[in-house]
Amino acid sequence: MTIIADRIIDIGHSRAVRQIAFTARDIRKDHSGSGVVIRYNHLVEILPDGSFTSPDLDPGPADVTIGNQVYPILVPDTGGTVKLWDLLDAHLPLPPSTGLSDYVRNAGGVDRIVWMTEAEFTALPARDPNTTYLTY
Numbered sequence: 001m002t003i004i005a006d007r008i009i010d011i012g013h014s015r016a017v018r019q020i021a022f023t024a025r026d027i028r029k030d031h032s033g034s035g036v037v038i039r040y041n042h043l044v045e046i047l048p049d050g051s052f053t054s055p056d057l058d059p060g061p062a063d064v065t066i067g068n069q070v071y072p073i074l075v076p077d078t079g080g081t082v083k084l085w086d087l088l089d090a091h092l093p094l095p096p097s098t099g100l101s102d103y104v105r106n107a108g109g110v111d112r113i114v115w116m117t118e119a120e121f122t123a124l125p126a127r128d129p130n131t132t133y134l135t136y
Helices: 084-089 118-122
Strands: 003-007 019-024 042-045 051-053 060-066 069-075 081-083 112-116 131-135
Touching (some): 060 084
Antiparallel strands (some): 003 051, 019 042, 060 069
């Protein structure tokens, strides 16, 4: 089971909506195998500062509805609390002006990936801790 918590705000940092809904994407067996998860909108109230905390959610494919938009997410089996943005970001398409060869989705600590020869890598005066270096 996993709890999802975050803040939903507009560009002016005000509460954007009053509630969001979490729904299983399809009917399925629950994570423990002891029941059936059905498609049902589980409404979560958003506080005046934009923050919310979901109840424990069964891990698996889900949709989150924010305003009139529905976004696919995958609820992880963490046994803890995760940020909604991380789940949304994982399912967003690549930016239109960026190709696969030069795009890195930061999942925690990698800002860029650089290909270089062994000689170039060895000659680096300093290495960026948030860069992954691949040599050939």
